[in-house]
Amino acid sequence: MGIEAVVFDLDGVIIDSEEVWEEVRRGYVAEYDREFLPDTQDRMMGMSTPEWSGHLAHEVGVPRTPEQVATDVLNRMAERYRTSLPLIPGSVEAVRRLGAHFPLGLASSSARILIDQVLETAGLTGAFRVTLSTEEVPRGKPAPDVYLAAAEKLGLSPAVCAAVEDSSNGLRSAAAAGMAVIAVPHGVYPPAADALAQASLTVKNIAELTPEAIDTLR
Incomplete structure (x- = not known):
């Protein structure tokens, strides 16, 4: 076979892209005076969009809904990919x-x-x-x-x-x-x-x- x-x-x-993802998400979290948890990066590798956006909202503490977090981060990532893939x-x-x-x-x-x-x-x-x-x-x-x-x-x-x-x-x-x-x-x-x-x-x-x-x- x-x-x-x-x-x-x-x-x-x-x-x-992992370093780009980490840079964009860390920067986004920092804008809300939050920090990654010790295992945040490892946990988010391979997660779906609802999973990682929920992690950032509920566990890291970004004061936005998971849907808002996803939209914010994805728009930033798409712009990066348009200009520097x-x-x-x-x-x-x-x-x-x-x-x-x-x-x-x-x-x-x-x-x-x-x-x-x-x-x-x-x-x-x-x-x-x-x-x-x-x-x-x-x-x-x-x-x-x-x-x-x-x-x-x-x-x-x-x-x-x-x-x-x-x-x-x-x-x-x-x-x-x-x-x-x-x-x-x-x-x-x-x-x-x-x-x-x-x-x-x-x-x-x-x-x-x-x-x-x-x-x-x-």
């Missing part, structure tokens, strides 16, 4: 290289507005047959919902799909969905050992990802 499709994560795989070197080429051999999906914790903006700025609009935000499924990562939905929309079993992920929650999500997991660990925000252990293949950077490597997974 070979791999028939590849599903990419976005943040940390195609764009090096933090593409990971080799990521666009990897998407095009794999897209020549496999149908592609995108399963991201980013909001739809950011997914669409990144793909437009990167010139990748149309490169993916399916794009999904965790906003559009019941639960965010590490639950498997977004990867299960991506496989369903591709018309395939998760067992014949490979997922490309970097974060602990993302790796756990793809593994829970039953996909073959490829880890591209982030240098600044590396995944936990137990999450990384669920990967069938680990590459140092996205430029190493080839159709031949995908073919070895099953």
Whole structure:
């Protein structure tokens, strides 16, 4: 049983966005004289928009509703992506290289507005047959919902799909969905050992990802 499709994560795989997210959200929180909790950054990696905006509103204490927090932060992020997209070197080429051999999906914790903006700025609009935000499924990562939905929309079993992920929650999500997991660990925000252990293949950077490597997974 070979791999028939590849599903990419976005943040940390195609764009090096975690530092941008942290900078924007820390700055936003500071405007209200609040500070991140010790585990806020780690907890928010992979969370859906309602989850992280709820965390900032209810636990960090930003005096805005989660919906208002989400709108505020997402608008700031979209503007950053329009003017300065933090593409990971080799990521666009990897998407095009794999897209020549496999149908592609995108399963991201980013909001739809950011997914669409990144793909437009990167010139990748149309490169993916399916794009999904965790906003559009019941639960965010590490639950498997977004990867299960991506496989369903591709018309395939998760067992014949490979997922490309970097974060602990993302790796756990793809593994829970039953996909073959490829880890591209982030240098600044590396995944936990137990999450990384669920990967069938680990590459140092996205430029190493080839159709031949995908073919070895099953």
